[in-house]
Amino acid sequence: MKKRKNKYICALCSKPKTELVMKRLLLMIILCVFAGTSVLLAQARVITGTVTSSVEGEGPIPGVSVTVVGTTLGTYTDLGGNYTLSVPANARFLSFSFIGMKTQDVEIAGRSVINVVLDQDLLNLDEVIVTGVAAGTPKKKLAVSVERVDENKIKEVYAGSASSALQGKVAGLTVISSTGEPGSAATILVRGATQITGSQAPLIILDGAIMEGTLGDINVDDIESIEVVKGASASALYGSRAGNGVIAVTTRRGNLLTEGKSEIIVRNEYGYNSLAKKYNLATHHQYQLQDDQASFPYTRYRGVTYPANYPGFGDEGVTGSRIIKADQYLDNPYARLYDHESEVFPGSGFYTNYISAGSNLGKTNFLISFENNRQAGLVTETDGYKRNSFRVNVDHRLTPKLLISASNLYVKSSTQDPGGANYYNGGVFFNTLLIEPDVNLKSENPDGQPYLFVPNKWQEEQENPIYNLWKVEDLTKRNRILGTYNARYNISPAINVEGKYAFEYSVGDYSSYEPYDTWERGGSGPTYSLGTYYRRGTNSFSQNFQTTVNFNQKFGDFNTRAKLSYLFEKQEYKSHSARGYDFSLGGVPSFDAIAGNKSITSYQDEILAKNYFAILYLDYKDKYIFDGMYRYDGSSLFGSEARWNPYYRLSAAWRLTEDIHIPNVQELKLRAAYGTAGQRPGFADQYEVMAISGGLTQKSQLGNMHLKPSLSKEWELGLNFDFLNRFSFEVIRSITNTSDQILAVPLAVQYGGWPSQVQNAGSLNSKVWEASFNAAVVRKTNFTYNAGFIFDRIRTKITELTVPPFQTGPQGQEADKCFYIREGEVFGAMYGYKFLTSLEEMRQQLGADDNIDNYVLNSDGFVIRKGTEGTTEEKPIKKLDEEGALWYGKTGDSNPKFKMAMTNNLSYKGIGLYALLEWKNGGDIYNKSAQWLTRDDRHGMMDQSGKPDYLKKTLSYYKTFYDVNDFNDFWVEDGSYLKLREVSLSYTIPASALNNFANGYIKGIKVAVLGKNLWTLTNYSGYDPEVATTDGTQYFAYDFMGYPNYRSFAASLEIKF
Secondary structure, eight states, rough: OOOOOOTGGGGGGSSHHHHHHHHHHHHHHHHHHHHHGGGGOOOOOEEEEEEEEEETOOOTTTOOEETTTSSOOEEEETTTTTTEEEETTOOOEEEEEOBBBBOOOEOOTTTSSSOOEOOOOTOOTOOOOOOSSSEEEEEEEOSSSSSEEEEEEETTSSSSSSSGGGTTTTTTTTHHHEOOOOOOOEEEEEEEOOSSSSSOOEEEEEEEEOOOOOGGGGOTEEEEEEEEEHHHOOOOOOOOTTTEEEEEEEOOOGGGTTTTTTEEEEEEEEEEESSSSOOOOOOESSBOOOOTGGGGSSBTTTTEEETTTSSSSSSSOOOOOOOTTTOOOEOOOOOOOOOOHHHHHHOOEEEEEEEEEEEEOSEEEEEEEEEEEEEEOOOOTTOEEEEEEEEEEEEEEEEEEEEEEEEEEEEEEEEEEEETTOTTTTTHHHHHHSOTTTTOTOOOOTSSOOOOOOOOOOOOOOHHHHHHHHHHEEEEEEEEEEEEEEEESSSSSSSEEEEEEEEEEEEEEEEEOOOOEEEEETTTEEEOOOOEEEEEEEEEEEEEEEEEEEEEEEEEEEEEEEEEEEEEEEEEEEEEEEEEEEESSSOOSSSGOOHHHHHEEEEHHHHHEEHHHHHEEEEEEETTEEEEEEEEEETTTTTTOOOOOOOOEEEEEGGGGGGGGGGTEEEEEEEEEEEEEOOOOEEEEEOOOOETTTTTTEEEEBBOOOOEEEEEEEEEEEEEEETTEEEEEEEEEEEEEEEEEEEEOOOGGGGTTEEEEEOOEEEEEEEEEEEEEEEEEEOSSSSSEEEEEEEEEEEEEEEOOOOOOOOEOOOTTTTGGGGEEEEEEBTEEEEEEOOOOHHHHHTTTTOOTTOOOGEEEOOTEEEEEEOOTSTOOOOOOOOOTTTBBBEEEEEEEEEEEEEEEEEEEEEEEEEEEEEEEEEEOOOOOHHHEEEEEEEHBBGGGGTTTTOOOOOOOOOHHHHHGGGGGGBBBBGEEEEEEEEEEEEEEEEEOEEEEEEEEGGOOEEEEEEEEEEEEEEEOOOOOOOSSSSOEEESOOOEEEEEEOOEEEEEEEEEEEEEO
């Protein structure tokens, strides 16, 4: 039982001098701002007008944002493109903006009617960024790296959740679908790793509020845009939670509709998943066969006696042992071959039903939606993932100065995990690959249950994977409620105050049930397990309250935006679990029916944080840009002597094209930024921890009152170059040093018997190149073709380590010994033993009485003793160090040399064709799955059938590579790939063609055929080079019998009313 309260929670309420100073300073600044802007409260006047498009045939534009420059005042155009806006008497400019059009700032000059014609913005220069900045800022005026992905890019091919929707769309962002398990969230890394241990996951912001859970439950249909805040310089505004970057998701609202307009969207998608690739498995064996083999439908081994009428499965009446052939070649055939992968991974359907209704009623706008999502995955006898989500977003203007908003989301989901899956030893996926191919998995058990539990007498350790899938029930149920409530009051045209409250409440229920009559392996053969039952309940409740003062004013040629804010965070987490063995009554999954041992555990924690921050944005004549911010964070997760930590940012940009006319160049901008961000320690890291077992306590971890969050400091330089009204190019160089790494440090005996302490004990340095290029290749009235390219190269090195070097890795049998952490090494290095591949290497380790002429390279390229080729004596030779011991060192690097992606969008008269290609060059993977296949004689390379005699290798030769599970370079494979990630072919029926259909109620119809992961070019031998295994927080390039990724085909129909 582990239960510990945070004894330093109240320390945040003690108001240290630094906090009081921050509060007084905040109050003084607010008062000064109010006083300095009182002159703005002059008498208002009304301006009207119409906004139209310069594009031939488009006419008035509804939904254009019209704002008073230097204030927070604004409105939207109606269906006819008309607007009416009350502006202060001293207002000088109006700003007109709309997605896909160039923003225009128009001088009022005493006019009461202002009509505007907007031009197309083919390069998205006026795309507005809202995350990590003082206020909504056009991308062309940004001095830091924030990338916006709008819904058009996200919804070309609908991802199962928001977590995987960003794949291949943002430079510097690594999105890995490390498992095909339905409902699992993709792994996201922003500019690579920043933490040696602990989570690399970015902070998630949903509709302006911090989200504690993953994006795996957030449906894509509801999303308006996703913004990726890259690096410490951009994410500094989020302080001690943003060392890994920030992902900000904004959902759709009714305010995007023009006033008086309503819209209903109905979308249905149905598709099918299938295994994209199968393992290369051996279909021959090394055993001697009986002379009468041809007369029987099952494999008959010499040395084995079979009973009369033997059905070909089971061990009843079977005696003796199989005899290995003298040559040890795997070239004898099995009598029959079953495709076990097809039986376990038959594929299945998936679907999404979605409906939303939105309306803009003037003072009130709303959007409500419902989604029904089912992802069955690949595995037989398993339901997979089900999700229902309900959303209600509402905005209401109570008075001309007061706007209130609410965002509400309820998600109910359930996941039936593959029964018998064991992420420590591979479980059902392990058994699927290792069972010999002549085994019938659909034979019955002695009691009539399907799927014979141990289907092969010769592999008594291998269980029937389908039996566990059918029999064992693993079910996870989750209920999540997220709410964000905001009130904004305009004190003056230049100043508004905001109050925001957000919460996330999540309840989880995990259960695992093995009935009384579940077969298990016993000492004398399969027997009933008598059953086990496990239940675990979790309850998490997070809240945050934020109050903000926003300032937006133009002083002559200076545009000024500022923000002062206070954020309070509170998180509570509770869990309890119970486990019982041996049912007294079958068929009753209840602890009341348990006759054997029962155990109960519980855990709870509570975390508080207070944060103050201020940000100032200035630009002069839209060409010289400055941005600065400061944040001061206090958290109960920090040690008592390091309770408060500061963060800051300074950035600047120069838009050369606003100063210098360069023919055919629309934008040339240089920018630089420096900023800091952090990553908080875990709940228990600062405390003394005792392990309790059987009523006895044992020291586990020494406390550390000086423990701080890790600190990322980043320099960033950027260049933006947009030219010829059709090309856009950006290149970024980023260097980040993350110090104060949070590591468990082993302690000497003089520390009172405490074995370890969590300390700030290391540094990581990351160097990043990013580039993007977008081209409007063809621009015709009825035909367009746009192409986009992104590139990144990330290098991360351990520059300081004040603890001894240590091994690390994911969960699995000794998997935590695959990767090595030491000072001066790249992060992600694999260490192990090495087999010699050159005679020169062999020459360097020859003994005094040995001669290089005694060795040759074999047909596989490995050094062997001469004369042993093709015999049972042929064995590859390992490298030795200078002392004559086995060499141990770096065998691989999981970091790719670079990544690239290309998007293609082609449109012709309503027909759309989209494709996303991804290329990962380099990045090694340790293929533990293949190593274990060799242990059980199932790896395809061991199959010698059809090979000429001079190329054949023996069983013992391959067993040398297996190496009794030691890590060696033979199993390090290149993970490079070129992947056709997404494809869609769509047709949108023009609105004009629907005017006389269904009384004009249908405003649009779009039909599409979609595909995901359709094709992969790779030399990697596993299911998919896009694979990783976790230790619970970090992901490693380590392939170990996981749920395989798959390809998907789907058809989608969307109707707008």
